[in-house]
Amino acid sequence: MKHTLSVLLQNKPGALSRVTGLFSGRGFNIESLCVAETLDSKVSCMTLVTRGDDAIVEQITKQLHKLIDVIKVTDITEGEFVEREMVLIRVKAEANTRAEVLRIIDIFRGKVVDVSPTTYTVEITGQETKIKAVIDILRPIGIKEIIRTGTIATARAPKN
Amino acid sequence: MSKITGSQAIIKCLQEEGVDTIFGFPGGAVIDLYDELLDSDIKHVLVRHEQGAVHAADGYARASGKVGVALLTSGPGATNGVTAIATAYMDSIPVVVFTGQVPRALIGNDAFQEVDIVGITRPCTKHNYLVSDPNELVATIREAFYLASSGRPGPVLIDLPKDVVASMMSFPDKKPIKMKTYQPTVDPHPGQVEKACKACLKAKRPMLYIGGGVILSNANKELTELAEKLSIPVTMTLMGLGGFPGTNPLSLGMLGMHGSYASNMAVAKSDLLIAVGARFDDRVTGRLDAFAPHAEIIHIDIDPTSISKNVDVDIPIVADCKHALRAMNSWFDDAKQFDGKAIKEKHKPWLEQVAQWNEKHPLTYHEEGDIIKPQYVIEVLNKLTGGDAIITTEVGQNQMWAAQFYKFNEPRRLLTSGGLGTMGYGLPAAIGAKLAFPDKTVIDVAGDGSIQMNIQELATARQYNAPVKVAILNNGYLGMVRQWQELFYNKRYSATVMEVTPDFVELAKAYGAVGLRATTKDEVEPVIKEALATDNLVIMDFAVSREEGVFPMVPAGKATTEMLLV
Numbered sequence: 001m002k003h004t005l006s007v008l009l010q011n012k013p014g015a016l017s018r019v020t021g022l023f024s025g026r027g028f029n030i031e032s033l034c035v036a037e038t039l040d041s042k043v044s045c046m047t048l049v050t051r052g053d054d055a056i057v058e059q060i061t062k063q064l065h066k067l068i069d070v071i072k073v074t075d076i077t078e079g080e081f082v083e084r085e086m087v088l089i090r091v092k093a094e095a096n097t098r099a100e101v102l103r104i105i106d107i108f109r110g111k112v113v114d115v116s117p118t119t120y121t122v123e124i125t126g127q128e129t130k131i132k133a134v135i136d137i138l139r140p141i142g143i144k145e146i147i148r149t150g151t152i153a154t155a156r157a158p159k160n
Numbered sequence: 161m162s163k164i165t166g167s168q169a170i171i172k173c174l175q176e177e178g179v180d181t182i183f184g185f186p187g188g189a190v191i192d193l194y195d196e197l198l199d200s201d202i203k204h205v206l207v208r209h210e211q212g213a214v215h216a217a218d219g220y221a222r223a224s225g226k227v228g229v230a231l232l233t234s235g236p237g238a239t240n241g242v243t244a245i246a247t248a249y250m251d252s253i254p255v256v257v258f259t260g261q262v263p264r265a266l267i268g269n270d271a272f273q274e275v276d277i278v279g280i281t282r283p284c285t286k287h288n289y290l291v292s293d294p295n296e297l298v299a300t301i302r303e304a305f306y307l308a309s310s311g312r313p314g315p316v317l318i319d320l321p322k323d324v325v326a327s328m329m330s331f332p333d334k335k336p337i338k339m340k341t342y343q344p345t346v347d348p349h350p351g352q353v354e355k356a357c358k359a360c361l362k363a364k365r366p367m368l369y370i371g372g373g374v375i376l377s378n379a380n381k382e383l384t385e386l387a388e389k390l391s392i393p394v395t396m397t398l399m400g401l402g403g404f405p406g407t408n409p410l411s412l413g414m415l416g417m418h419g420s421y422a423s424n425m426a427v428a429k430s431d432l433l434i435a436v437g438a439r440f441d442d443r444v445t446g447r448l449d450a451f452a453p454h455a456e457i458i459h460i461d462i463d464p465t466s467i468s469k470n471v472d473v474d475i476p477i478v479a480d481c482k483h484a485l486r487a488m489n490s491w492f493d494d495a496k497q498f499d500g501k502a503i504k505e506k507h508k509p510w511l512e513q514v515a516q517w518n519e520k521h522p523l524t525y526h527e528e529g530d531i532i533k534p535q536y537v538i539e540v541l542n543k544l545t546g547g548d549a550i551i552t553t554e555v556g557q558n559q560m561w562a563a564q565f566y567k568f569n570e571p572r573r574l575l576t577s578g579g580l581g582t583m584g585y586g587l588p589a590a591i592g593a594k595l596a597f598p599d600k601t602v603i604d605v606a607g608d609g610s611i612q613m614n615i616q617e618l619a620t621a622r623q624y625n626a627p628v629k630v631a632i633l634n635n636g637y638l639g640m641v642r643q644w645q646e647l648f649y650n651k652r653y654s655a656t657v658m659e660v661t662p663d664f665v666e667l668a669k670a671y672g673a674v675g676l677r678a679t680t681k682d683e684v685e686p687v688i689k690e691a692l693a694t695d696n697l698v699i700m701d702f703a704v705s706r707e708e709g710v711f712p713m714v715p716a717g718k719a720t721t722e723m724l725l726v
């Protein structure tokens with residue numbers, strides 16, 4: 001099962017490598033990892049996507065928590081949450097396909113962020129399923145490069 | 161506030177923590193600190209290899225319960241310490257290791273004797289620090305001692321750039337340490353305690369399975385109280401030996417790969433397994449699906465990651481062992497439904513069954529005329545020291561025989577590298593223990609292979625008047641590996657024959673120690689008597705039966721009931 005963990009950790013040198021070292025050292029898998037400062041500049045938030053059965057994810061959560069630099073670990077897949085990923089795709093855009101690429105991008109509410117005589121670089125944001133859909137549709141036209149940010153996610157705020 | 165140097169601040173911090181002895185080895189990166197040490201009243205023990213410094217600090221910590229401290233220089237000094245840091249980490253031993261580092265401006269430049277020791281030791285320390293701001297030095301050291309000794313203890317490393325140590329800084333007053341990211345759960349959840357106690361009342365075949373956590377939390381009294389109150393037999397891991405008196409009738413000795421027949425059978429047949437401060441290591445459980453298959457499992461541990469890691473636990477209690485056991489004891493004292501006599505009566509058939517297993521296959525060995533059996537050496541050591549010496553071990557067969565045949569009645573009497581299994585641990589650890597308890601007899605039970613891994617520390621023992629006794633069970637082999645080759649590799653003894661070994665008696669003399677040798681059984685007692693009678697450092701060289709095996713033995717990956725017996 002896929003789990004998205006949100007990890008608050010001290011914004012200190014080495015804190016990130018403690019987390020990644022834990023995963024490689026104990027053979028846990030990381031599908032993606034995104035980290036940046038939070039409102040409090042002393043604290044970073046990391047969104048980590050991993051896969052494993054319940055026992056493994058429980059062990060991952062506990063092991064993360066055990067790291068001295070880690071403040072809080074939440075398995076946000078346990079409740080309601082929003083997740084987003086951004087992707088930059090450089091796709092072939094020659095005379096005969098330019099218009100079609102633009103149309104597709106538009107449907108997915110993407111943007112063209114760079115243009116060359118033969119390519120567009122487009123930016124798409126959304127859930128993993130949407131990113132996958134865009135890629136699948138653009139692939140036959142000719143994708144030259146894909147850069148993905150990895151997922152960021154947050155639990156939905158309580159509604160009352 | 162008046163300012164002091166980093167060196168002065170470090171010494172003041174050590175004094176504040178009550179550190180009177182540190183183990184180390186100097187070099188350019190720590191020369192300022194060494195200069196300052198000369199004017200302090202802290203005793204510095206100059207080892208002969210940095211691995212020895214950290215093992216000695218570890219032995220000091222295991223024997224005394226205090227934090228052990230080591231000081232190493234940058235680069236090779238620091239890397240030489242890594243094996244010993246990992247040793248302390250695997251056994252959760254409170255140690256603080258200071259390492260020198262090149263000045264901040266040079267870090268990352270491949271400077272002379274620069275190594276990223278914080279990176280290297282990240283997975284084998286509880287936590288580590290590179291002090292990059294002089295104003296954080298004092299707080300960092302205080303935090304390091306707190307981390308090393310609280311919760312599940314462990315080694316903490318502090319890397320000290322040379323210019324940070326030379327800086328001027330203020331020395332703030334010490335306040336109680338509160339860390340928002342680190343708050344070990346010490347007190348048990350009362351609901352869980354109640355569940356555990358009720359499970360105890362229900363059980364017909366309960367077993368206590370205790371590990372090093374009982375010793376680390378000084379919970380041996382509480383544990384003994386619980387075992388006796390309910391008449392529950394106790395089995396111990398290697399790290400747990402001494403957590404319950406080895407001569408108590410309820411003690412079954414060690415379990416696992418080289419555990420007693422009764423221990424392994426009893427765990428396999430139990431209907432309730434109460435694990436206290438133990439972590440279901442593979443050397444204990446053997447094949448996992450056959451481990452305690454009929455038992456409900458209670459697990460008391462301060463480290464939540466240990467719980468349900470290898471074996472699913474029914475009643476977890478995250479707490480310090482001492483607190484949890486105390487809570488269980490008082491639950492029984494208060495509980496109306498608890499009737500001590502009735503429980504003892506109920507457990508009688510179980511205890512009889514366990515006693516039968518013990519009678520059927522006690523820990524034993526075959527005598528062979530004049531030949532010295534290694535187990536016999538341990539028995540004589542046990543007899544002549546009244547079971548009250550501090551025993552350190554090397555690793556291999558020597559370690560297992562010490563664990564099986566010495567009867568540890570008190571905690572902190574067996575100092576051994578359990579988790580990492582580090583050959584070369586025993587001698588430096590013995591020196592650390594002897595400096596912590598100068599009046600106690602300290603014996604390193606050694607193998608002829610392991611002793612050579614840190615034999616240089618004999619000089620340290622001499623220099624600092626730490627007259628430990630080394631008992632080498634000399635079989636001329638890397639015996640434990642040879643035993644595996646004998647049993648599972650068709651006796652193909654690849655690289656386990658020690659074709660050349662020094663003359664240990666002459667070697668002792670070269671170090672100014674007493675060298676004694678026994679080659680026949682009747683020489684064993686006189687040699688040990690003489691060794692114990694002298695105040696000097698002693699090496700005893702026992703020429704033991706060469707191809708003796710350690711039994712029982714559970715082959716790796718087998719169920720613990722599938723034991724090879726003597």
Ligand SMILES: Cc1ncc(C[n+]2csc(CCOP(=O)(O)OP(=O)(O)O)c2C)c(N)n1
Pocket residue numbers: 554555556557558559581582583584606607608609610611633635637638639640641
């Ligand atoms: C540093 C290290 N290297 C290798 C091993 C693997 N090993 C485990 S026991 C053993 C044999 C030890 O020989 P010796 O000290 O003579 O003890 P014996 O088993 O003969 O009593 C070896 C090589 C180890 N535990 N530690």
Ligand SMILES: [Mg+2]
Pocket residue numbers: 607608609633634635636637638639
């Ligand atoms: Mg040997």
